[in-house]
Amino acid sequence: MDSSAPEASRRTARASLVESVRDCTLAGVRISKEELRRKLTMPEYLRLAVTDAIESKDIDGAADRHRLSAGESAESPEFPLVVFINRNSGGRHGPKLKARLQDLMAKEQVFDLQCVEPDQFVEYGLRCLEKLALGDLCAKQTREKLRVVVAGGDGTVGWVLGCLGELHVQRREPVPPTAVIPLGTGNDLSRSFGWGGSFPFNWKSAIKNTLDRAGRGQECHLDSWNISISMPAKEIVHRPHCLKPVKECYLDQGLEIGVLPEKVSYYKGVFYNYFSIGMDAQVAYGFHNLREKKPHLAKGPVSNKLIYSGYTCAQGWFFAPCMSDPKLRGLNNILKMFIKKTNCSNWEEVSIPPSVRSIVALNLNNYASGRNPWGKLKPDYLEKRGFRQARVDDGLLEIFGLKQGWHASFVMADLISAKHIAQAAMIRFEFRGGERKEAYLQMDGEPWKQPIVEDYSAFVEIKGVPFRSVMINGTVSS
Template sequence: MDSPTSAGDSSTARIVARSSMMDSIRACGLSGLAGVRIDKEVLRRRLLMPEYLRLAMLDSIKKKDVDGGDQHFRLHGSDDVPCPESPMVVFINPRSGGRYGPILKERIKQLISEEQVFDLHDVKPHEFVRYGLACLEKWANNGDRCAKETRQNMRVVVAGGDGTVGWVLGCLGELHQKGREPVPPVAVIPLGTGNDLSRSFGWGGSFPFAWKSAIKRTLHRATMGPICHLDRCSWHVVLQMPGGEVVDPPYSLKATEECSLDQTLEIDGDVPDKVNCYEGVFYNYFSIGMDAQVAYGFHHLRNEKPYFAQGPITNKIIYSGYSCTQGWFLTPCMSDPSLRGLKNILRMHVRRVNCSEWEQIPIPKSVRAVVALNLHNYGSGRNPWGNLKPEYLEKRGFVEAHADDGLLEIFGLKQGWHASFVMVELISAKHIAQAASVRLEIRGGEWKDAFMQMDGEPWKQPMNKEHSTFVEIKRVPFQSLMINGE
C-alpha cells in the first residue's frame, strides 16, 4: 500500500464506492420526493416561458444576432403576460453515455416547450449565452418586465456526462467575466458513463430505468434545489503548444489568441516562433497518461460503433474490456517508448497554498497516469486519494482534502492492476502532491503523442521533440453555480 487508512475511514470509503444503487434511486427521483405526486400542468406553468420570449431567444440564436428576435417584442407587450416562477432551459447531448438523448429530448419538449430544449449538436452553450440570454437582457433593459423576471430567475438543466456539464458551466462563466449577472444555476440529468460531477452534487450516477417519471421529478427538483457556489471548485486550464501541430481538443477547451502562462516560472530552452493556445475550465479532474489514452480509445470505439452504447452498465463493461487491450495491464515490451512511465516526457511544478514560489515535484518512475482531482469523485464515484490518517498527512505535509479547499489532490496510477485495486479501495493511489496551481511541461523525444482528459473528455495531444507543450492549471477567479439535487 502507498498509505494506510483508518478502519473507520476504509469502511466509509467502501460505503461510498458501493453507492451506485442509491445513486440510481436518487436519479429516479425517489429520494426526497418518494410518494410526492407532481402535476404535469402545474410543473409546466412554473417552467414555461411566454411564447414571444421563447421565439425571440430562438431567432437570436439562429441568426447569431442579439437583435434577431426584436420583431417578437414589437408584436407582443408584456404587461398582461404571466411570467413563469422558474423559467428553465435544457441542454441535451444526444451522444452521451447510453445515447438516451433523443428520447429525453422528446419527453422534455412535452413537459416544457420545443424552444426551451436545445440539442447541443444544433445549439452550442456559448451561442445561447451570447445571443439568447443577451436578447433577454437587451429587452429587460428596455423595460420589458417579463424579460427581466425571466432572465433573473432562469435555471439550466444539462442532460449529459461530466464533460457536457463542464462545457455548459464554462460557457455560463462568461456571464460573470463580463458582469452579466446573475449566472443561471445548473442541474444535471446524468447520461454519461462515470458521471462523477453529477454524483458530487446529488444528481445520481446513472440514467434511471423509470425515466418517464424521473424526468418530471428531476425538473421539479431543479426548480426547488438549493444553489451551491463553486467559487473554490472550478479550475482554469491554459494549454500552450508549438505552432503547426494539429489538435482536436474537447468542447470545453477553446482556441485563444494569447497564452497567459505565469511568467514567474521561466521556460527552459527556446520558445518556438509560433504557438497555439487553448483555454478552458474543468470542475472535477484533469489527467494525463494511460487513463486518458484508454478513455480516448473508448470514445472513438463508441463513436464508430454506436450500437455498443446501450447504457452506463454496458459502457462500463466495454470500457473495462477495452482497457485490457491497451497495454496498461500487460506490457508486452518495456522497450516500447509508448509504454514507459510518464517520467520520460513530463515535468511538473506546483504552487502550494499561500505560496508564491513554484516547486518542482518529481514524477515517480512507475507512474503511467497522473490525475489532478478536485471533487474527490473519480472512476464512477470512487475516491482514490482516500481518507488518510492524521499522522500520514503530517508526515507528507498534506492537509485533509475537501472539495472547496482551493487545492487539487495530485496522485498517480501505475499499471491497470494498480488502478483496479485503487478503485475497489484495497490500496491507495500514489500520492504525489496537493497544489493550488500546477504547471505541466511535456516534451516528446521518441513519443509522438500524449493523451489528456478534462472531466472525462479525452484528446490526443501531439508532442514536439524540440519544443515543449505547457499546461497550466489555476483556480477560476469567478463563480459557477450548481443546484444541489439531494
C-alpha cells in the first residue's frame, strides 16, 4: 500500500478546508463568486441608462436611448446593489477595492466618489431608473429592491446618507437602505450596524461576505440631526463639505436670543454620529490639516491613530492647568447651552461645568473608534437623572463632557464614564468671544474653526430630521 496516500489525502483535505473558510460567510455558508454576481448585477440596459444619465445629465434622453425594444424582456436581480467608494478614506484601500468589486458585479454599479458624487447619482441616475420603471417591470423591481453600499469612513457614509435622504424630503420616493465597508479611521457608524471597525485583513473573500450580507440584511433606522449656524458675517475657513452656506435659517422660537448684527452668515448641515465643541475638535482640526498637507503620513488606521495621539498631547489638553493661554480654559467662558426635552416646548438652560473642555452630543453608541463614553447606565441611575437608555433611533442626543486629557483617556479606555450632562431632543449653543477669537467644532469627524467675537453672539442649533435614515443590519445570519 502506498504510504504517501494518507498524507496526500490530508493535504487535499486541508487545502479544501482553507478554501472553504476563505469563501465562507460568518455563518459558514460558502459564497460562490458566480452566484453572487448573478444576484447583484443589474441588466446591462439599466446599468448603461443610469451611467448615461449621470454623464449626460439628460434623464429623458438616457431612458429613451436604453429602453428595451418591443418584445424584449429582462429579469431583475435578487438584490441589486450600487457601491460608492471614497478612495482617500483611511488607509487608501479604494483603488484595489474598486477593482475587486468590479470583478464581483458590473463595473457600472461601482462609483468612485472622486468621479461621481452621490447627489449626481440621486438626481440623474435614480431618476432615470424611475422613469424606465413607469412601463418596465424589470426596472420597477430593480428600483424597489435597490440597496447601497458605502466604502469609506463616517464622513463619507454621512455624505451618502444625506443625499439619499433628499429622495424622501424632496420627492417622497423610497430611500434605498445602506450598508458599510469600513475604510475610515474610527468607523463608528460601521460598528454600530454590525459592519466591523476596520478594513478586513482577508479583504478579498470578506468583501463577498459583505455584499451577500448587504443584500440579505434586515433594515433598521438611524436618527439624523440638522445643524443650523447663525453668526456675524464671516466665512468659515476650511469648511467641511457636510456644512453648506445658505441664505437664511430660523432659530426656534420660545427663547430670547442674544445680539446678532445686521449682516449675518448662515450655514446648515446634517450629522449622524456626533457633534462636539472644544479640545477634541481642536485636535481633530490639527490632524485633518496635516493629513491634507502630507497625505503620505496617513497610510492606515494605525498610523492615523498614532498621529492623532501626538496631536492630543501637543495641543495642551493634558497639561492645561500649567498654562495661562485663554484658549486652554473651560468652555463655560465662551459658551451657553440650552436644551429641549422630548414632548416639551420650553427651553431649559443647562450649566456647563467649569472643568469641561469638550462637549459632545452623541447619537450612536460608538464614539472615537468603538468607545461608549455614555456607558451602559443602570436603571436606578437612569431614573434618578431622568434619562432613557440610549438608542440610535430614539430621537434623543446624549450630551456629555470631557475634562482634561487624562480624564478623556480614562473614558476612552472604558475605565470610567464621561461627565453626563443631559439628554435632549433639541440643543442650542450660544457663543460669545472675548480673549478667544475662535472655537473648534466638529461633526462626524469633520472639524472646523468657528469664528467668534466679543460684541455679537453666534448660534448653533441642533434638531432632529423628521425622516430617519434607513440602514442595513450587518449581523444577519444565513
